[in-house]
Amino acid sequence: MTGEWARRNPVIVGERQDLHVEAVVEACRHRGFDVSLVDVSTLEDRSFTYLDGEWLIGGEAFSEDQPVRRGWIRRLAPPTWRTGTQAETHEAVVRTSWLALLAGWLSSPSVQWLTAFRRLLAAENKIVQLDAVRRLGMRVPHTVLTNDLNELIDSFDEVIVKPLGPSQFLASPEDMRVVYATRMSTADMASDELASAPFLLQERIAACRHVRVVTVGGSAWVAGLDAADLPDDWRVHVPAHSSFVPAECEEVVQAAVRAATALDVHFSSQDWIVDTAGESVFLDLNPAGQWLFLPDELAQSVTGALADWLTGSR
Amino acid sequence: MQRSLYTRLGRPAESSVPGTRTMITKAKETVDNDAEYLSLGEPYLSMPSAPSALRTEITRAKETVDNDQELFDASHLFL
Numbered sequence: 001m002t003g004e005w006a007r008r009n010p011v012i013v014g015e016r017q018d019l020h021v022e023a024v025v026e027a028c029r030h031r032g033f034d035v036s037l038v039d040v041s042t043l044e045d046r047s048f049t050y051l052d053g054e055w056l057i058g059g060e061a062f063s064e065d066q067p068v069r070r071g072w073i074r075r076l077a078p079p080t081w082r083t084g085t086q087a088e089t090h091e092a093v094v095r096t097s098w099l100a101l102l103a104g105w106l107s108s109p110s111v112q113w114l115t116a117f118r119r120l121l122a123a124e125n126k127i128v129q130l131d132a133v134r135r136l137g138m139r140v141p142h143t144v145l146t147n148d149l150n151e152l153i154d155s156f157d158e159v160i161v162k163p164l165g166p167s168q169f170l171a172s173p174e175d176m177r178v179v180y181a182t183r184m185s186t187a188d189m190a191s192d193e194l195a196s197a198p199f200l201l202q203e204r205i206a207a208c209r210h211v212r213v214v215t216v217g218g219s220a221w222v223a224g225l226d227a228a229d230l231p232d233d234w235r236v237h238v239p240a241h242s243s244f245v246p247a248e249c250e251e252v253v254q255a256a257v258r259a260a261t262a263l264d265v266h267f268s269s270q271d272w273i274v275d276t277a278g279e280s281v282f283l284d285l286n287p288a289g290q291w292l293f294l295p296d297e298l299a300q301s302v303t304g305a306l307a308d309w310l311t312g313s314r
Numbered sequence: 315m316q317r318s319l320y321t322r323l324g325r326p327a328e329s330s331v332p333g334t335r336t337m338i339t340k341a342k343e344t345v346d347n348d349a350e351y352l353s354l355g356e357p358y359l360s361m362p363s364a365p366s367a368l369r370t371e372i373t374r375a376k377e378t379v380d381n382d383q384e385l386f387d388a389s390h391l392f393l
Contacts, residue, residue, distance in 0.1 A: 161319055168327060169320060177324030189319075196318040 008067050010310035011036045011111055013102075014074035019292055021074055023299075027307030035310075036060060040077045040102045048101070055105055062110035070310045071111040072267065073120055074288055076102060084173070114216075114309060115265045115287055123263040123287045126164060126200055132262045133282045138255050140282050141202040147195040153186045160184075160232055162200040162284075180233040205281055207273040210234050212244060213256040214291045214298075215268045216305040220253040222246070223294045227273070246298050252280050259285060267306065 010028060012035055014021040025035045038057060046058035055062040062069075082095045106117040115123075122128055130140045145164065146152055152159070162181045171177045183204055207227040214221050224247035225240055234240040252272055259282060260268040269289025273281050291302045307313075315321055 161323065163320070169324065171315065171321070171324060176327040177320070178327040179320055179323045180325075182323050190317075192317055193319050193322055196316050197320055199319045 008069055008312070009034045009036060011038060011069055011071035012074060012310075013037075013039055013071065013076060013106065015039055015041070015078050017078070018075060020290060023292060023303045024072065024306050024310070027303050028311055031307055031311045031313060033311045038105075039075060039081075040098050041081045043102060044098060050101075050104070053108070055108060055110060057105070062105070062108065064109050066110070068112050069110070070114070070312065072114045072306060072310060073106065073117060084170070114267050114306070119264040120287045123265045123268075123285065126162070126284055129259075129263065129285050130282075133259050136255075136258055136262055138259070138282055139279060141205055143203075144201045145198050146201070147198070149186075149189060149191045149194050152189070152194070152201060156186050156201065156203065158183060158185050158204060159201040160204045162202065164198050164200050180231075180236050183232050204232065205273060206276050207232075208276045208278070209247075209274040210240075211247065211249065211252055211272040211274060211280070212291075212294060213252055213268075213270040213272060214289075214294070214302045215256050215260045215266075215270065216302060217266050217309065218257055218261075219305055220256045221291075221294075221298045221301055222249050222252055222256075223298055224249070224274075241293050244294050246295050249274075249280075255280060255282070263287070266309075 010033060012021055012024060014037065016022060016025070016037055021037065025037070028035050036058075043057065047056070048058070049056045053064065076099065082091070082098075085091045085095050103117065106113070113120075127145070130143055134140050141160070142155075144152055144155055144159075160181050161184050163179050167180070168176060168178045210225040210227050210230070212223050212225075223244035225234055225244045227234070230237055230240055252274075256268070256270050256272070259270065260266070263285065265285070265287040267287065269286045269291060271283040271285075273283060275281055292299050294302075
């Protein structure tokens with residue numbers, strides 16, 4: 001593929017070792033398109049020049065004057081890229097500088113991103129998600145964020161506790177910890193725990209079924225997981241990771257697409273539950289989430305839809 | 315470390331996010347003819363996919379089957 005078409009090859013922000021990236025790259029190739037992979041670590045390794053709005057990265061030009069390329073932002077950096085950096089050190093400012101460079105390029109109009117960078121960042125915030133979905137008239141769990149334990153106790157006897165920030169952290173250099181959604185009695189909480197880092201505190205809704213919905217544009221694919229005998233957060237139970245089955249649920253499909261549209265994200269991986277009364281409840285949305293653990297047919301459809309969009313087939 | 319709900323609820327990352335299992339399964343599939351890896355790889359599929367345990371296992375696998383780039387590309391995230 002040469003000439004103008006070559007310049008229209010899609011761009012993915014991510015690394016080849018990421019299976020989700022690999023799957024989409026392969027699907028694009030089957031459609032006759034090579035893919036340019038860029039993330040912050042490759043920026044470090046390649047030549048780059050920014051000049052008055054035009055970018056040259058690893059020999060590839062990105063300019064408003066060229067045919068618009070399509071792109072998908074999966075991960076800004078590999079998980080191990082410059083980790084363990086202490087704030088305000090030289091290493092930290094170097095790290096931030098590279099990310100600022102990437103953010104500048106992601107914000108340039110030379111690539112039409114499936115989800116625009118600024119939208120992706122905004123949609124990561126769970127409060128933003130809950131507010132957007134609630135405004136659509138769809139059900140979300142009653143949610144409190146507070147550093148006032150008495151306020152919480154007045155509202156709930158028991159809550160589902162979820163991180164508002166990242167779910168993983170290093171307790172020590174060799175001790176990675178993860179925080180899942182966990183049921184807690186408010187009487188068991190301590191004021192300083194509540195005050196030191198904001199957490200989402202939500203009503204517990206008895207789930208009949210866990211639902212993972214993946215949206216690409218106006219299309220959605222749904223898989224369900226029987227909630228019987230599972231913990232509140234199904235991710236704790238490893239066999240559940242491979243126990244989802246394709247589900248027909250037009251109500252959730254439509255609701256998930258509306259939620260993604262409201263947040264202006266054109267790809268999303270959403271978690272819903274169906275309660276014991278059969279009502280669908282939105283839990284959260286990941287604008288760069290995973291789908292390959294879902295049943296093959298469904299996963300391939302999602303991969304194909306992404307490749308279709310990136311290559312201009314849809 | 316300051317006490318927070320993170321410190322109270324954080325547990326060793328033994329149950330991975332979804333995708334870990336896919337990656338490991340795929341790594342196994344890509345090197346399915348490698349008998350040596352199969353013997354090493356089986357524990358990945360039966361154990362709770364713990365990053366810390368995986369790190370050890372994959373490092374061990376790497377030492378043993380160092381020429382299999384695909385396996386290590388797939389497992390890269392855990393190293």
